[in-house]
Amino acid sequence: MKILVVDDEEDVKSLFEQKFRKEIRSGLFQFSFAFSGEEALSYMASHASEVVMILSDINMPGMSGIELLKSIRKDFPAAPPQVMMITAYGDSNNHDQAMQLGADDFLTKPVNFVELKEKLLMVQE
Amino acid sequence: MDYFLVSSFLIFYVRKILQTKTQLPEWDKKLEIVKYISIALLGTYYVADSPDWYQWIWHAFLIFLLVVGYRNEVFRPVRGLLQSAIPFVLISVINDSVELIAPKFYAKNDDYFATAAAFAFVLCFVIWFYVQKQQKALILEREERIKEELASKAQKESLEYLVAERTYELTLQKEELQKTIDELKSTQNQLIQSEKMASLGELTAGIAHEIQNPLNFVNNFSEVSVELCQELEEEIDKTTLPESDKEYIKEIISDLSQNQQKITHHGKRADSIVKGMLQHSRVSSGEKELVDINALADEYMRLAYHGLRAKNKEFNAALVTDFDPTIGQVEVMPQDLGRVFLNLFTNAFYAVAEKKRLLAEEGTVTDYRPEVKITTKKFADTLYIRVTDNGTGMPETVKAKIFQPFFTTKPTGQGTGLGLSMSYDIITNAHGGSLDVETVPGKKTEFKITLPLEKV
Known part of the structure; x- marks a missing residue:
C-alpha cells in the first residue's frame, strides 16, 4: 500500500521510516513524502493511481492541508485515495471542516503511532 | 400754681421719655428730689401766704432746671420739651420784672400781661402734647425698626444656615466624586492589568503550540530509538561475535535504551505541562x-x-x-x-x-x-x-x-x-x-x- 505523507517538517520522513521500519522492510507499506501541499499535488499528478492513502498535516505554510484536501477531492474523483488529516491538539474547527470536505479520518498531534498503525492495517485489509 | 404744674409736668415727661428709672437711675434720683423740691416750694408758697417776691424763687428754680437740662448731653432727646418751657419762663420773668419796675404801667396793662402769661402757659402744654405725640410716633417707628431688624436678623440666620447646609452637601458630593474618581482610577489600573493578563494568556497559548511540535519530535524519536535498540539487540544475537563482546555491546545498548526512555519520560512531562497551559488558555468548550x-x-x-x-x-x-x-x-x-x-x-x-x-x-x-x-x-x-x-x-x-x-x-x-x-x-x-x-x-x-x- 502506497502512503503519501504531507508535512512541512522534514524530520517526519525519518520518523515514519523508523517507526514503520518493519512494515516497509516487509513491503507492507510504501511511504512517499511531500513537504508542502503543492509538492503533494504534483506528486499525485504523476502517481495518481498508486497512492492509496494520504496522511496530511493541516497547518502548513503555503497550501494548507484543508486546501490540499479540497484539490484532491476535486482533481481525483475517479480514484479517490483515503485521506487522513493530522492537526495540532484541540482544534475542533479544523476537524469539522476536514470532515465536511470529505476527510476519511482525523488524528491529533502528538500522533499515536500504535493507533495509526492499526488504522493503516485496517485500510490495508 | 402754674409754675408748679409746668415744673411737675416737665419732670414727669422727662422721666417718662428718657425712662430714667431704668436708663439713668442717677438722674432719676435727682429728678425725684427736684419733684419734692417743687412740691415743697408750692407748699411754702401757700404757707407763706403767697408773697409777691416768691415768684422769683420759682423763676430761679425753673431757669436752673432748664440750664441744667441744656448743659447735660443726656437730656438732648428732651430738648424740645425744655424749649417749650422757655417762652413761659421768659414771659413770667418779663411780667414780674415789669410789675416790679413799672407797677403803674403794669396795672394799666395787666390784662395783656395776664393773657400773655396764660397763652405761654397753654403753649407750653400744647407743645408738650405735640412732643408727646411725636415721641409716641418715634417709639412706634423704633419698635417697628426693631421688629424689622429682628426679622432681617432671623432671615440672615436662616440664610446662613442654608448656606452652611449647602456647603456641607457640596463637600459631601465632592468627597463622593473624589472617591469615585479614585475607584475609577484603580479600576482602570486593574483593567490594564487584566488586559495584560489576557494578552499574556494568548501569548502562552501561542508559545505552547510552538513548543509542542518540536516536543513531539523529541518524544517520537526517543520512543523509536528505544525500539531500535531492541532490534539492535536482536540483531547482535545473530552475529558470530564473541560472547564477551556481545555482552559489552548489549550493556551499551541497554544504557542507550535507558537514556532514550528517560528522554521520553521527561519529554512527556514537558508535554503535559504544555497541554495544561493550552487547556488553561483555551476558550472553554x-x-x-x-x-x-x-x-x-x-x-x-x-x-x-x-x-x-x-x-x-x-x-x-x-x-x-x-x-x-x-x-x-x-x-x-x-x-x-x-x-x-x-x-x-x-x-x-x-x-x-x-x-x-x-x-x-x-x-x-x-x-x-x-x-x-x-x-x-x-x-x-x-x-x-x-x-x-x-x-x-x-x-x-x-x-x-x-x-x-x-x-x-x-x-x-x-x-x-x-x-x-x-x-x-x-x-x-x-x-x-x-x-x-x-x-x-x-x-x-x-x-x-x-x-x-x-x-x-
Whole structure:
C-alpha cells in the first residue's frame, strides 16, 4: 500500500521510516513524502493511481492541508485515495471542516503511532 | 400754681421719655428730689401766704432746671420739651420784672400781661402734647425698626444656615466624586492589568503550540530509538561475535535504551505541562466532560504552588490533600473548573505567604507553618470540595466584597480582581453549584464548593 505523507517538517520522513521500519522492510507499506501541499499535488499528478492513502498535516505554510484536501477531492474523483488529516491538539474547527470536505479520518498531534498503525492495517485489509 | 404744674409736668415727661428709672437711675434720683423740691416750694408758697417776691424763687428754680437740662448731653432727646418751657419762663420773668419796675404801667396793662402769661402757659402744654405725640410716633417707628431688624436678623440666620447646609452637601458630593474618581482610577489600573493578563494568556497559548511540535519530535524519536535498540539487540544475537563482546555491546545498548526512555519520560512531562497551559488558555468548550476531580485539583494545586515558587523562591507551604477515592469520574467543564482551582489555590498560597511576611515584619518568632489543604468528598450525589488555608483570613468588610468583579486586596498590578468573581460565575452559573467562604481574620480561610452531580 502506497502512503503519501504531507508535512512541512522534514524530520517526519525519518520518523515514519523508523517507526514503520518493519512494515516497509516487509513491503507492507510504501511511504512517499511531500513537504508542502503543492509538492503533494504534483506528486499525485504523476502517481495518481498508486497512492492509496494520504496522511496530511493541516497547518502548513503555503497550501494548507484543508486546501490540499479540497484539490484532491476535486482533481481525483475517479480514484479517490483515503485521506487522513493530522492537526495540532484541540482544534475542533479544523476537524469539522476536514470532515465536511470529505476527510476519511482525523488524528491529533502528538500522533499515536500504535493507533495509526492499526488504522493503516485496517485500510490495508 | 402754674409754675408748679409746668415744673411737675416737665419732670414727669422727662422721666417718662428718657425712662430714667431704668436708663439713668442717677438722674432719676435727682429728678425725684427736684419733684419734692417743687412740691415743697408750692407748699411754702401757700404757707407763706403767697408773697409777691416768691415768684422769683420759682423763676430761679425753673431757669436752673432748664440750664441744667441744656448743659447735660443726656437730656438732648428732651430738648424740645425744655424749649417749650422757655417762652413761659421768659414771659413770667418779663411780667414780674415789669410789675416790679413799672407797677403803674403794669396795672394799666395787666390784662395783656395776664393773657400773655396764660397763652405761654397753654403753649407750653400744647407743645408738650405735640412732643408727646411725636415721641409716641418715634417709639412706634423704633419698635417697628426693631421688629424689622429682628426679622432681617432671623432671615440672615436662616440664610446662613442654608448656606452652611449647602456647603456641607457640596463637600459631601465632592468627597463622593473624589472617591469615585479614585475607584475609577484603580479600576482602570486593574483593567490594564487584566488586559495584560489576557494578552499574556494568548501569548502562552501561542508559545505552547510552538513548543509542542518540536516536543513531539523529541518524544517520537526517543520512543523509536528505544525500539531500535531492541532490534539492535536482536540483531547482535545473530552475529558470530564473541560472547564477551556481545555482552559489552548489549550493556551499551541497554544504557542507550535507558537514556532514550528517560528522554521520553521527561519529554512527556514537558508535554503535559504544555497541554495544561493550552487547556488553561483555551476558550472553554462549554461542554462537560468526564473528569477525575481529584487529579484535576491536585494538578492545579501544584501548578499554583510552583507558579508562586517561581516568583518567590523563599515561599514554602505544606500541601495537604484529603481526597475521597470513591468520587471517580465526574461530569464537569474541566478548563473552567481548573480556573476555579487555580484561583482558589493562588489566593490560598498568597494568604499564607502574606501571613508569613507580616509575622516576619513584626519580628515575632513563631512556629507558623503555612498550610494549604484540599478536601474532596462525595455524598448523596453531591460533591463537596474545600480549599482551606491557615493564612491571613479576611475581615467582614473584605469578605462581603470578594466575589465582586475588580475587587482585590492585592497591591495594584498583582491581582486583577476578577479571579473570584469568575470562579463564582463558573460554579454557580455554569455548574449549578455554590461557592461559599468562611474566614477567621488572622487565622484561616475556607472556600467551599458544592457541586450537584448528575447521575451518569
